[in-house]
Amino acid sequence: MELITTIKGIISLLVILGLAPVFSxxxxxxxxxxxxxxxxxxLQPYYDLKRLLKKETINSGSSSFISNISPAINLVVVIIAAxxxxxxxxxxxxxxxxxxxxxxxxxxxxxxxxxLAAMDIGSSxxxxxxxxxxxxSVFAEPIFFFTLGSIAFISxxxxxxxxxxxISLDNVSxxxxxxxxxxxxxxxxxxxxxRMPVDDPNTHLELTMIHEVMILDxxxxxxFLYQYSSYIKLFIYAMLETSFFxxxxxxxxxxxxxxxxxVITALSMALAIVETITSRFKMKNIPQYLLFAxxxxxxxxxIYTFTK
Amino acid sequence: xxxxxxxxxxxxxxYLAVTSRVKAYVSVLQFQGILLTVLIVFPFIKHFxxxxxxxxxxxxxxxxILIPRYINRIIINLDIKRxxxxxxxxxxxxxxxxxxxxxxxxxxxxxxxxxxxETIPFASGFSAIxxxxxxxxxxxxxxxxxAGFLVLExxxxxxxxxxxxxxxxxxxIGVLLDVFVVVFLMGIALNRISSTLSGFEVTxxxxxxx
Numbered sequence: 001m002e003l004i005t006t007i008k009g010i011i012s013l014l015v016i017l018g019l020a021p022v023f024s025x026x027x028x029x030x031x032x033x034x035x036x037x038x039x040x041x042x043l044q045p046y047y048d049l050k051r052l053l054k055k056e057t058i059n060s061g062s063s064s065f066i067s068n069i070s071p072a073i074n075l076v077v078v079i080i081a082a083x084x085x086x087x088x089x090x091x092x093x094x095x096x097x098x099x100x101x102x103x104x105x106x107x108x109x110x111x112x113x114x115x116l117a118a119m120d121i122g123s124s125x126x127x128x129x130x131x132x133x134x135x136x137s138v139f140a141e142p143i144f145f146f147t148l149g150s151i152a153f154i155s156x157x158x159x160x161x162x163x164x165x166x167i168s169l170d171n172v173s174x175x176x177x178x179x180x181x182x183x184x185x186x187x188x189x190x191x192x193x194x195r196m197p198v199d200d201p202n203t204h205l206e207l208t209m210i211h212e213v214m215i216l217d218x219x220x221x222x223x224f225l226y227q228y229s230s231y232i233k234l235f236i237y238a239m240l241e242t243s244f245f246x247x248x249x250x251x252x253x254x255x256x257x258x259x260x261x262x263v264i265t266a267l268s269m270a271l272a273i274v275e276t277i278t279s280r281f282k283m284k285n286i287p288q289y290l291l292f293a294x295x296x297x298x299x300x301x302x303i304y305t306f307t308k
Numbered sequence: 309x310x311x312x313x314x315x316x317x318x319x320x321x322x323y324l325a326v327t328s329r330v331k332a333y334v335s336v337l338q339f340q341g342i343l344l345t346v347l348i349v350f351p352f353i354k355h356f357x358x359x360x361x362x363x364x365x366x367x368x369x370x371x372x373i374l375i376p377r378y379i380n381r382i383i384i385n386l387d388i389k390r391x392x393x394x395x396x397x398x399x400x401x402x403x404x405x406x407x408x409x410x411x412x413x414x415x416x417x418x419x420x421x422x423x424x425x426e427t428i429p430f431a432s433g434f435s436a437i438x439x440x441x442x443x444x445x446x447x448x449x450x451x452x453x454x455a456g457f458l459v460l461e462x463x464x465x466x467x468x469x470x471x472x473x474x475x476x477x478x479x480x481i482g483v484l485l486d487v488f489v490v491v492f493l494m495g496i497a498l499n500r501i502s503s504t505l506s507g508f509e510v511t512x513x514x515x516x517x518x
Contacts, residue, residue, distance in 0.1 A: 176312045
C-alpha cells in the first residue's frame with residue numbers, strides 16, 4: 001500500500017513535468033483561436049524548448065556566478081514545489097504538516113534568485129524588470145496566505161493535501177467559499193505567471209514587460225531552464241486552482257483524475273478568454289488589482305472566523 | 309443562505325472600491341438590489357403567501373429597474389464622463405475599506421455575544437453603510453454621491469433584516485418610496501446644476517451663491 005502511494009506520487013510529478021508545456025501551448029492556441037488566428041500548434045512550447053537546448057549559452061561579461069547557478073536553482077525549486085501538490089486523490093510525493101509554508105517560500109526562493117540574476121547581469125532593463133517583479137510580488141504574497149491560510153485556519157490542518165481533502169460540501173457556504181477562493185487564486189495565478197491583465201507575455205517592448213524583461217539577456221540552456229520553470233509554474237498555479245474542485249468528486253482516484261482534466265481544460269479556456277477580452281493594466285493599477293484579491297481572502301477569513 | 313448572499317454583497321462592495329467607471333456603479337446597485345430581493349423572498353418559500361410578495365416585488369421594481377434606469381438616463385442626458393474622479397487613490401480607498409470591514413466584523417462578533425443578531429448579515433450591512441459614506445466622501449462626481457447614498461440605503465436594509473427577523477412591511481415600503489423620491493429629487497437637482505454650471509463635481513459647487 002505504501003509502495004502504491006509512492007508510485008502514484010511519482011507518476012503525479014512526472015505528469016506535471018511532462019504536461020506543463022502542453023498547458024501553456026493550449027492557452028496560447030485557444031487565445032489565437034478566440035482572436036481569429038490559426039495560432040502555433042499546441043506542442044509549440046516543446047519545439048521551443050528543443051530549439052533552446054541546441055543553442056549556445058552566452059553570459060554578459062559583467063555577470064558573476066549568480067547568473068550561472070540561478071537558472072538551475074529556479075527549475076529545481078519549482079519542481080520541488082510541484083511535488084507538494086496533489087493530482088486527484090493521490091498523495092503527493094512530499095506531504096507533511098506545514099508544507100503550505102514550504103510551498104509558498106519555495107516559489108519565493110525561485111523568484112528571489114531570478115531577481116538576483118536579473119540584477120547581476122548589469123543591464124538597466126533587467127534591473128527595472130527585477131524592481132517591478134519585487135514590487136508586485138509584495139502584493140501577490142498576501143493573496144496566497146489569506147486564501148490558503150483561511151482554509152488552513154478553518155480545517156485546522158497545515159498540509160496542502162490534507163487541507164483540500166478536508167473541505168466538505170454538506171454546507172452551502174462552502175460552495176460559495178470555493179468559488180470565492182478560486183477567484184482570488186485565479187488572480188494570483190495571473191499575476192505570478194505574468195499573464196495578461198498584469199503582464200503581457202508576448203510583448204517584447206522592454207518598457208512594458210515585467211517577467212520577460214528579466215530573462216532578456218539569457219540564452220541557450222539558461223533560457224531553457226527559465227522557460228521550462230515558468231511553464232511548470234503556470235501549471236502549478238493551475239493545479240492549485242483545480243484542487244478547490246476535488247471535493248465535488250466522490251473520493252475515488254479515477255474521478256479525481258477526470259475532475260483534474262476537466263478543470264484544467266476549463267481553466268485554460270478561462271485564461272484564454274481573459275487574455276482575449278482584457279488589455280494590460282497600467283502599471284499603477286496593478287497593486288489595486290492584487291489588493292482586490294487580498295481583500296477577498298480577508299473577507300473569507302473574517303466570515304469563517306465569525307460564522308457560528 | 310443569508311450568509312452566502314451577504315458574502316456576495318461584501319464582494320460587490322470591494323468591486324465598488326476598485327472600479328473607476330460610472331456605469332459599473334449602476335450595475336453594482338442593480339446587483340445589490342437583486343441580492344436583497346432574493347434575501348427577502350427566501351424565508352417565504354416555505355410558507356408561501358401572495359401578501360408576502362408585495363415587499364420583494366416593490367423592492368425589485370424600484371431598486372433593480374426604476375432607479376438604475378433613471379440614473380442611466382441622467383448619465384446620458386447630462387453627458388457625464390465615464391470616469392469617477394476619486395479624491396484619493398483607489399489603492400488607499402480599498403485598504404481603508406478592508407480595515408474598516410475587519411473592525412466592523414470584529415465588533416459585530418463581540419456584539420453578537422450579548423444580543424441576538426446574525427453576525428455576517430449584520431456586519432455586511434454595517435460595512436455597506438460605512439462604504440456608502442466613504443464613497444460620498446472620497447468621490448467628486450455628484451452622480452456617484454447618489455450611488456453612494458443608495459449603497460448606504462442597501463446597507464441599512466441588510467442591517468434591518470439581520471436585526472429583526474421580520475420587518476413591518478409597511479415601514480419597509482415607506483422607506484423604499486422615500487429613497488425613490490430622494491433619488492428623483494437628486495436627479496432634478498443635477499439637471500438644474502448642469503444648466504447653471506458646466507461641471508458635475510462637488511468642487512464646482514463652491515462657486516454657487518444666492
